[in-house]
Amino acid sequence: MKEKDDARLAKAAMKSxxxxxxxxxxxxxxxxxxxxxxxxxxxAGLRDALEGGAWAxxxxxxxxxAAVALIIMRSMPEREPVxxxxxxxALRLEAAPQQALRDLWSDDEGxxxxxx
Amino acid sequence: MTxxxxxxxxxxxxxxxxxxxxxxxxxxxxxxxxxxxxxxxSYAAVERVQVFLPGKKPKALKxxxxxxxxxxxxxxxxxxxxxxPLVEVREREKPEAGLARLKAHYEIAVSTGGVVAKRRTxxxxxxxxxxxxxxxLWVDRDSGLLMKRETYRDDGTxxxxxxxxxxxxxxxxxxAFREAPFAGPWMPEGFSFAGESGGTRRYSNGLxxxxxxxxxxxxxxxxxxxxxxxxxxxxxxx
Numbered sequence: 052m053k054e055k056d057d058a059r060l061a062k063a064a065m066k067s068x069x070x071x072x073x074x075x076x077x078x079x080x081x082x083x084x085x086x087x088x089x090x091x092x093x094x095a096g097l098r099d100a101l102e103g104g105a106w107a108x109x110x111x112x113x114x115x116x117a118a119v120a121l122i123i124m125r126s127m128p129e130r131e132p133v134x135x136x137x138x139x140x141a142l143r144l145e146a147a148p149q150q151a152l153r154d155l156w157s158d159d160e161g162x163x164x165x166x167x
Numbered sequence: 168m169t170x171x172x173x174x175x176x177x178x179x180x181x182x183x184x185x186x187x188x189x190x191x192x193x194x195x196x197x198x199x200x201x202x203x204x205x206x207x208x209s210y211a212a213v214e215r216v217q218v219f220l221p222g223k224k225p226k227a228l229k230x231x232x233x234x235x236x237x238x239x240x241x242x243x244x245x246x247x248x249x250x251x252p253l254v255e256v257r258e259r260e261k262p263e264a265g266l267a268r269l270k271a272h273y274e275i276a277v278s279t280g281g282v283v284a285k286r287r288t289x290x291x292x293x294x295x296x297x298x299x300x301x302x303x304l305w306v307d308r309d310s311g312l313l314m315k316r317e318t319y320r321d322d323g324t325x326x327x328x329x330x331x332x333x334x335x336x337x338x339x340x341x342x343a344f345r346e347a348p349f350a351g352p353w354m355p356e357g358f359s360f361a362g363e364s365g366g367t368r369r370y371s372n373g374l375x376x377x378x379x380x381x382x383x384x385x386x387x388x389x390x391x392x393x394x395x396x397x398x399x400x401x402x403x404x405x
Binding site for chain 2 (some may be wrong): 091145146147149151153154155156157158159160161163164165166
């Protein structure tokens with residue numbers, strides 16, 4: 052008894068899910084084609100872009116400037132990388148031996164004359 | 168009027184007519200610039216440096232000087248035999264820079280200087296603004312070479328004399344120095360770095376000395392230096 056009920060229920064469910072077939076498939080396809088917008092050509096898109104507003108000119112100028120800058124930078128000879136600034140190291144001086152400096156001097160009379 | 172008186176009168180009139188015209192005295196700055204630039208030709212000289220310390224016997228040394236336009240080499244030979252000479256090679260600084268420094272400290276006047284090493288000279292007196300005579304320079308009239316320089320203390324006593332005692336000008340044709348000019352902080356002739364302690368650097372020539380220390384972030388000089396030398400030792404090394 053229970054199996055009979057189940058079968059009936061399954062049949063009713065299948066019936067509710069069934070989509071009614073179109074009366075004419077050709078007519079349906081024609082209707083869909085009519086509703087679809089026509090595809091725009093590439094040339095029409097380009098023309099629209101060129102006829103665009105002021106922003107288009109700005110974007111174009113920026114693109115052109117970037118392209119020119121890139122070309123110039125690539126054509127320039129490569130520079131050596133800039134070394135990081137470093138404070139000049141303090142000059143390393145060696146202290147002169149004081150005795151050697153003192154030995155350069157000798158006693159003198161303090162005269163102010165030419166060498167004879 | 169007797170004949171004798173007439174003859175004396177003619178002689179007195181004739182003497183100035185035969186006398187050489189006096190050389191026009193140059194301007195102080197012009198002469199100082201010539202002296203700082205040095206001669207246009209090479210020269211060879213012997214220089215005597217004398218130091219007069221208060222209450223002590225004077226000390227002296229002799230230097231052989233070889234000059235070329237823009238560069239000077241000094242070699243000091245120790246009296247002891249076989250001791251190596253102390254050799255200094257220096258580039259001359261730009262005369263305008265030297266003149267500006269001297270003018271900043273001194274009033275400069277020119278007078279007749281007499282003869283030094285058989286050369287007629289002009290004498291330049293460099294006085295502090297207070298009137299104290301600090302330096303006297305004797306400059307060769309023909310070449311502009313500094314022939315003699317004296318430095319005085321505040322009380323007017325002589326502290327130092329550098330004098331050319333023998334000169335060959337123009338000098339030997341070959342004046343190419345093997346030694347490179349000293350690169351580092353400027354020091355007066357004959358002075359060397361003598362040591363450092365506690366941030367104070369000491370320089371000496373064996374008899375005199377001066378120190379450079381930092382006081383409140385500013386370099387200060389103390390010691391036996393004339394004002395222009397004290398200013399120059401603080402200038403950055405070239």
